[in-house]
Amino acid sequence: MELDNKLRILADAAKYDASCASSGSRRKRVEGGFGNTEGIGICHSYTPDGRCVSLLKLLLTNYCIYDCSYCVNRISSDTPRARFTPEEVVNLTIEFYKRNYIEGLFLSSGIIQNADYTMEQMISVARTLRQEHLFGGYIHLKAVPGASNELLLEAGTWADRLSANIELAVDSELRELAPAKSHLQIEDAMSKIGFGIADAADRSNARAQSPKFAPAGQSTQMIVGATSASDSVVLAKASELYKKQKLRRVYYSAFSPIPHADPALPIIRPPMIREHRLYQADWLLRFYGFKVEELTTPESPDLPLDQDPKLAWALRHRDFFPVDVNKASRAALLRIPGIGVRNVKRILQIRRYHALKLDDLAKLKISIAKTKYFITTSGDNPAALQIDSKRLPKKFEPQPRQMALFEARSGEL
């Protein structure tokens, strides 16, 4: 098969992995080599679906011996198949990189023969890039659960990031839909990688020039909407993984229920808004000091779709408001709907010298229409008087909008 055709099939098959970030790693160019990573990832292009192109995202092959029912590559699917040789992937990566098209490589694969063989194939791509070509760009490798400890540890020495996908939030549901997988096995792979990361950190404390191990940490992906697991279950699993496995990111991927062909072309629209709300909630957990239990209630274990989770929390906790932007603590400021982490920082700085009024906030590009009900400032703000009004939630009912608005994967709340 021609390279062009393989690329078409194996790039297409790779696009269901939501993760595309190339950030979080610092790797200096090796003497005589090319490529580096400087911490922030760069989006080298954007596709007409508004998504960032940062890494060359490929599957080594989309042949797979498993039959995970949520996946296009499962053995029972009649999708067209192809397989790259490791050299082909190495060359594509190098040539694309040298023309400044990409930040590096994201390599995943269907399972061929067994977990170890598959992992070894992916490792050989990374090893060749690093050792033979002195490539210093970003490499994200998929960790195959069930692969041996040695292989996972070797993968970490070449890759900037490793990710083992947890797939579904509930173990029993995973075992039902993906008979070959279990949380135990996936989290075992995560702990092995986590051990490699911690070990490298210890060594680098002792010695400045010690070998790196997955410096951009590990991430995972959870499919939402394929089973009935509620958002509170999904978020609880995510925060458990953040804590226990010290993951950098959990990606949420809306399930597109299509049996045989391209599952991203839904007949039933995948729950995009839900995916977006989960990213917002994830942000609240990691950067805003929210706890999982605060984001949903026992009566409604799913995040509301028509409101962002922070606004929903605020409407349920009106007694917390209004918050005085000129006096409140950082933690309290972070709870105000419409004010994000960056603006909280700016408010804390400015207010030492200047008492903030509503129009000052507008200058910081804060949405006054949303925020005004929840704050008091040094000027007049009659809207704050409505905080206890029964009609307040009505004011936030969404106008009909374009899908586009829900596409963003993250953002300031």
Next chain:
Amino acid sequence: MKQVLIEDFPAWRTQARELIQAGVEPSQVHFVDGKSGQPLLFDEPAQDQPKPEATKVPAEFLKLASVAAQYRDPDRWDLLYSVLHRLTNGEPYLLKIDVDSDIRRLRLMEKAIRRDIHKMHAFVRFRKIELEGDAEYIAWHRPDHYIVRAATPFFARRFGNMRWAILTPDESAYWDGAELIFGPGAPRDAAPDDDGLEDLWRTYYASIFNPARINLRAMRAEMPVRHWATLPEAQIISNLTREAGFRVQTMIKDQAPSALPWVPQQATLQALREAAIRCEGCELHKCATQVVFGAGPEGARVVLVGEQPGDEEDLAGSPFVGPAGRLLSRALEEAEVDRSALYVTNAVKHFKFIERGKRRIHAKPGGIEISACRPWLEAELEAVKPELVVCLGATAAQSLMGRDFRVTRDRGQFQPHRWAKQIMATIHPSALLRMPEPDRREQEYRLFVHDLALIRPYMQT
């Protein structure tokens, strides 16, 4: 008013330091931007002044000023001077006040420069040429601001072992493998106009894009159209978007709706029943009250399959509890078949109807819905493993025996089937309810009871 010609930031810094120390008000001086090519209206001879003492300004200001100096706006020098003047005349904390209008302008400039540099790092596209066996990588890029010197060290760090050049209209940067050299600007045709690899890159670009999620606004916001001319992949954007709708359409046509993704494999009836609650295999779940799954013992020897739930079934959540169900019960009784030993279900699990005022009128399910829902029926049969399946009416019969099965022609005939030893079809009891003539109805009812009586032998071992 005093006029000062400024070529670059160090020049402004020297001039501004002297002017501040001389106590010159911002309104008394105008900086003329050397890059924008405006001539001085009149020249003022530089006065010889004693070497000034250092003026203290926050380090943050120098950083901010050196960035704002790259902004393509001739007024930037004046703005910087007036901020410097305020900083040194009673407003030492000015920089902290982002809401001040001068500071806000500077911050916006700073942001624009950061973004422009970032976009240059992102959008430079090298084209490879071979020169006497050596590869050289050449790009032409058009930044918005004067950022070549600030943006290109990045490429030296990254592509240190390559020889490359980045040409821009204002200024160009060359890397010979050891040193970064800046030269004059260059027109676009000074760079090579092709690179064989760009076809593969476009293939990649086209393949990772998802036509079902088209969002041009987001794409243009991040990848401004003014940069498209130098991005090889941008050539195919209009084609991709034009074809996107078509690609989505054909994919949808290719993929008949199906309940399959919701149907757990090899599940018990109870697990199936629970999973069916979430089914969105076709449109019908949207208007119906609830899914109406089959009912009866898991070990039933005979399964009856109807068409779809009706109004009462839809509300009750159980099959055959409305008028047709009562008629069925009566007929089974007369045929001496114990209904409670049967498993009773439908070919389609959600009620399809048309609203007429307050009433919901039964609508016949179409082929799409029948085949979408078939996985549920098959899963039920797989779980129950009956000896006999009896199809009540054409919908059930066609679902299990194919399109050209005719109830009128083939009723009462047994044949082997994938999901049961035998399968047989008769009419649907609701057909009897619709018959206006009592005589005809009575006659058909007898035939119906007769067909049902054929079940009896299958009820015992």
